[in-house]
Amino acid sequence: MNRLYSALALSTALTMTAPIAFAQVENPLSDERVRQAIAYAIDMETIVDTLFEGMAVPADSMIPNGPWHADGLDDYAYNPDRARELLAEAGWDEDYVVDVVYYYGDQLTVDFMTALQAYLADVGMQMTFRRLEGDVIGELTSVPEDPHSDVSAVDWDIAYGAKAALVLHEYYNVYADGHSAYTPSDPARTELLDRINGTVDLEEQRVAFQDFQRYESDALSDIPLYYQQIYIFESDRLDRNGGPYGNEQFNYDWNILNWTIEPDENGNEIMYTNKGPIQFFTQPWLNPGLTMGAKILYDRLMTADAALVPTDGQLAESFEVSEDGLSVTFDLRDNATWHDGEPVTGDDVSWSVHTALGVPSLNAVFANTFRSLEGAEAYLDGEADSISGIVVDGDRITFNFDTIDPNVLVTFSQFPPLPRHHLEGVNPLEFQQHPFWQYPIGSGPYRLEEVQMNDFARFVPYEGYWGGIANIDEIVAFPSEDNDPNVLQNAAAGRLDYGFTKSVSHVQGLEEMDHMRVIPANINYTRSLRINAFPFQPS
Amino acid sequence: MGTFILRRILILIPMLVAISFLIYLGLELTPGDAVSHMIPPDVANTLSAEDLEALREQLGLNQPFLLRFWIWLTNVLQGNFGHSLEAGVAIKDIFLDRLPATLELSGFAILFSTIIGCFLGTISALRRGSATDNSLTVVGMLGVSIPEFFFGLVALSFFALHLEWLPVGGRLMPGYDSFWDRAPHLVLPVLVLSLMMTAGVMRYSRAAMLDALSREYIRTARAKGLPGWRVNLLHGLRTALTPVVVLIGFRLPALIGGSVIIELVFQWPGLGNEFIAAVRGQDYPLVMMIALFSVLAMLLASLIIDVLTALIDPRVRLE
Numbered sequence A: 001m002n003r004l005y006s007a008l009a010l011s012t013a014l015t016m017t018a019p020i021a022f023a024q025v026e027n028p029l030s031d032e033r034v035r036q037a038i039a040y041a042i043d044m045e046t047i048v049d050t051l052f053e054g055m056a057v058p059a060d061s062m063i064p065n066g067p068w069h070a071d072g073l074d075d076y077a078y079n080p081d082r083a084r085e086l087l088a089e090a091g092w093d094e095d096y097v098v099d100v101v102y103y104y105g106d107q108l109t110v111d112f113m114t115a116l117q118a119y120l121a122d123v124g125m126q127m128t129f130r131r132l133e134g135d136v137i138g139e140l141t142s143v144p145e146d147p148h149s150d151v152s153a154v155d156w157d158i159a160y161g162a163k164a165a166l167v168l169h170e171y172y173n174v175y176a177d178g179h180s181a182y183t184p185s186d187p188a189r190t191e192l193l194d195r196i197n198g199t200v201d202l203e204e205q206r207v208a209f210q211d212f213q214r215y216e217s218d219a220l221s222d223i224p225l226y227y228q229q230i231y232i233f234e235s236d237r238l239d240r241n242g243g244p245y246g247n248e249q250f251n252y253d254w255n256i257l258n259w260t261i262e263p264d265e266n267g268n269e270i271m272y273t274n275k276g277p278i279q280f281f282t283q284p285w286l287n288p289g290l291t292m293g294a295k296i297l298y299d300r301l302m303t304a305d306a307a308l309v310p311t312d313g314q315l316a317e318s319f320e321v322s323e324d325g326l327s328v329t330f331d332l333r334d335n336a337t338w339h340d341g342e343p344v345t346g347d348d349v350s351w352s353v354h355t356a357l358g359v360p361s362l363n364a365v366f367a368n369t370f371r372s373l374e375g376a377e378a379y380l381d382g383e384a385d386s387i388s389g390i391v392v393d394g395d396r397i398t399f400n401f402d403t404i405d406p407n408v409l410v411t412f413s414q415f416p417p418l419p420r421h422h423l424e425g426v427n428p429l430e431f432q433q434h435p436f437w438q439y440p441i442g443s444g445p446y447r448l449e450e451v452q453m454n455d456f457a458r459f460v461p462y463e464g465y466w467g468g469i470a471n472i473d474e475i476v477a478f479p480s481e482d483n484d485p486n487v488l489q490n491a492a493a494g495r496l497d498y499g500f501t502k503s504v505s506h507v508q509g510l511e512e513m514d515h516m517r518v519i520p521a522n523i524n525y526t527r528s529l530r531i532n533a534f535p536f537q538p539s
Numbered sequence B: 001m002g003t004f005i006l007r008r009i010l011i012l013i014p015m016l017v018a019i020s021f022l023i024y025l026g027l028e029l030t031p032g033d034a035v036s037h038m039i040p041p042d043v044a045n046t047l048s049a050e051d052l053e054a055l056r057e058q059l060g061l062n063q064p065f066l067l068r069f070w071i072w073l074t075n076v077l078q079g080n081f082g083h084s085l086e087a088g089v090a091i092k093d094i095f096l097d098r099l100p101a102t103l104e105l106s107g108f109a110i111l112f113s114t115i116i117g118c119f120l121g122t123i124s125a126l127r128r129g130s131a132t133d134n135s136l137t138v139v140g141m142l143g144v145s146i147p148e149f150f151f152g153l154v155a156l157s158f159f160a161l162h163l164e165w166l167p168v169g170g171r172l173m174p175g176y177d178s179f180w181d182r183a184p185h186l187v188l189p190v191l192v193l194s195l196m197m198t199a200g201v202m203r204y205s206r207a208a209m210l211d212a213l214s215r216e217y218i219r220t221a222r223a224k225g226l227p228g229w230r231v232n233l234l235h236g237l238r239t240a241l242t243p244v245v246v247l248i249g250f251r252l253p254a255l256i257g258g259s260v261i262i263e264l265v266f267q268w269p270g271l272g273n274e275f276i277a278a279v280r281g282q283d284y285p286l287v288m289m290i291a292l293f294s295v296l297a298m299l300l301a302s303l304i305i306d307v308l309t310a311l312i313d314p315r316v317r318l319e
Helices: A002-017 A032-041 A044-050 A080-089 A107-122 A136-141 A169-173 A187-197 A202-219 A292-296 A346-356 A364-371 A376-380 A408-414 A487-492 A504-511 B002-029 B034-038 B049-058 B065-077 B091-126 B131-145 B148-162 B179-213 B216-223 B228-251 B260-265 B271-280 B284-312
Strands: A097-102 A126-131 A158-164 A222-235 A270-276 A302-304 A310-313 A316-321 A327-332 A390-393 A396-400 A446-452 A456-461 A474-479 A498-501 A516-531
Touching: A032 A080, A032 A107, A032 A202, A032 A222, A032 A516, A044 A222, A097 A107, A107 A126, A107 A158, A136 B034, A158 A222, A169 A187, A169 A364, A169 A516, A187 A202, A222 A487, A222 A504, A270 A292, A270 A487, A270 A498, A292 A456, A292 A474, A302 A408, A310 A316, A310 A408, A316 A408, A327 A346, A327 A408, A346 A364, A346 A390, A346 A396, A364 A376, A364 A408, A487 A498, A487 A504, A487 B148, A498 A504, A504 A516, B002 B065, B002 B284, B034 B049, B065 B284, B091 B131, B091 B179, B091 B228, B091 B260, B091 B271, B091 B284, B131 B179, B148 B179, B148 B260, B179 B228, B179 B260, B216 B228, B228 B284, B260 B271, B271 B284
Parallel strands: A097 A126, A097 A158, A270 A474
Antiparallel strands: A158 A516, A222 A498, A222 A516, A302 A310, A316 A327, A327 A396, A390 A396, A446 A456, A456 A474
């Protein structure tokens, strides 16, 4: 109705001056001053202190705090007077009601929306909010046919959501021409995108990212709200023995081989955790480290540190990147084997990359890397039987790239090769539905010993693991999705020795338990308001 | 009676087709599809529309509604129940895997609630107006009024977390071999589910018993000098059981559908839990089959109730 009202108002105004037809209506949120006014109107410090009980960090950029965060950005500290001024300058129509959508199902989000509504009302902006249901992805991400001038393909003004990034590029690559549902194409930003993606030199990347942040600090395609942390919880039975704490949603060298746990009353050293399988083990090529199975069943070619920076070889004994960054060579360990005893080969790695390219739900970072390979385009178009840029020579595998992918090593530190002999012939479009995911065979430090779907999965140390045998006798994972509703009662009952959560209420409950400890860790997870700046189709 | 049963069974077929169409239509009208659930929104904006469309096409989700229903129906009529869209597991296997858990939970709950409910209801009726009757009436009211989830959480908190007498949830643990290994996991969910069901049966059987005891044939039986227990049990209770059997009969479908709330609270891996997950994930083949089996169970229960009523109550004739 608001859009109808605006369309009619504008239509009337236009017909008074010239009787011309038009196909679209200017979106008031396309005015930078309006977006800045919204940022000034929200008191994130207070929201974080009250609603989030201090368990978040107010954000002034999509890029989390740290060495890649630019200095001197406008933090849009709460300033309702400035917000009102900007709205007045932009000629904001106080009858326009901003339509805000979100997709989380928790009460905290509703509370946050209510607070947002109050803050905006205070500066003269009306707002309604609604939860997206059903085809959430379509409603969030539908892209206009013409990224420069077409009308919006989504029907909201502002979307509240998060970007969970494996690499920083993911925060901004969504603005690329033809990829954004809410930000029209902009040559200046496209140039910045080319800069962050066009080099493997970390210093050049850092400078480009900082320039990007300064640009976005004014443009506010997304209004950054807060950085969310992840909370790792452990029982007092568990000891990492010096293992670091990092971004648990992905894979890093966390010293799992040397973890120890106090024996139970029967003398068994069993670690209990969650995120076990419900109906199937989730394939690890979309979320490579979210479930317990994905973390401990598979090795990657490389490992990473707690900040997810690739460091050493894992399945690969050594690796080498060419000077121009267009070629990476891995030499596989000759003692790395799958859990059925078969050796891990270059052929397995090559097959995995070929297959992954056909899997629709492939992690975007992996997809970018593999699509940059020499001959990937021809393979995807069906013009070639294989990707010419992958060369296997015994235990040596070389990846040659057409274009530079700045995250090539990150990809190989997270992407787990899978055993070709168990998955040969799989239809990539039905990858997750393959029987393999009922009882997966991996190459990691633990192997699957027993699974009762929706009851538990039992992992035991793999005796043939190249890195030695893990200390903990058994890991039992109880079924849960990412957001496990049973964390508190299972932890209280001693059925949870390790896990991680982003839920404020879980953290509060866990911190009250004497036998549990909670460790916050920084992650690339920024919540923001995505502002739809595309014009609307008149109703 | 044979003709009656055969006719009722034949009527079931068009009823099942009509009901399944309505359920399918309901799912169709629900926004979104299985693909929307498979990809988390936080990462969705990194996938292309073509990737998502390819997934939909592969899963057969972009065919016209009626065609999809026809394919599903003909497959089911041929005994092919299909596969879970998300897991790729045969629905037959999911049923075989989940049904024992649900039958175990619901079966024990129905058994206990029937025996205890009938017994307490009869006592309450026979001691009408006494302190026992009043106490049982209050307990019955509480049992009917308190929501299952609340009762479940209180039981969980007290018996599992505070007293640590019983497990907090789940059904199986590594190393369990026999029923007795997992019996402790069964106690709390069965207790909570039974108590909720007992309250209803008790109140129903009390009312039915009071009604029966006020009938003239009871007075006649007493006038004939029959012993009180014989009048109450053989004449009164037998008649009073008829409406109670109807109530219990309509609870039999719970054997298939499971108790959704109780299964969620106690992490019980039954069909109810599976149904919720399937609805959330818009896994329509799985939703359809669980719903269809629940409907079938309900219709069969209705048939069984008619037959049992005729057997228990000689005044009822099936035609």
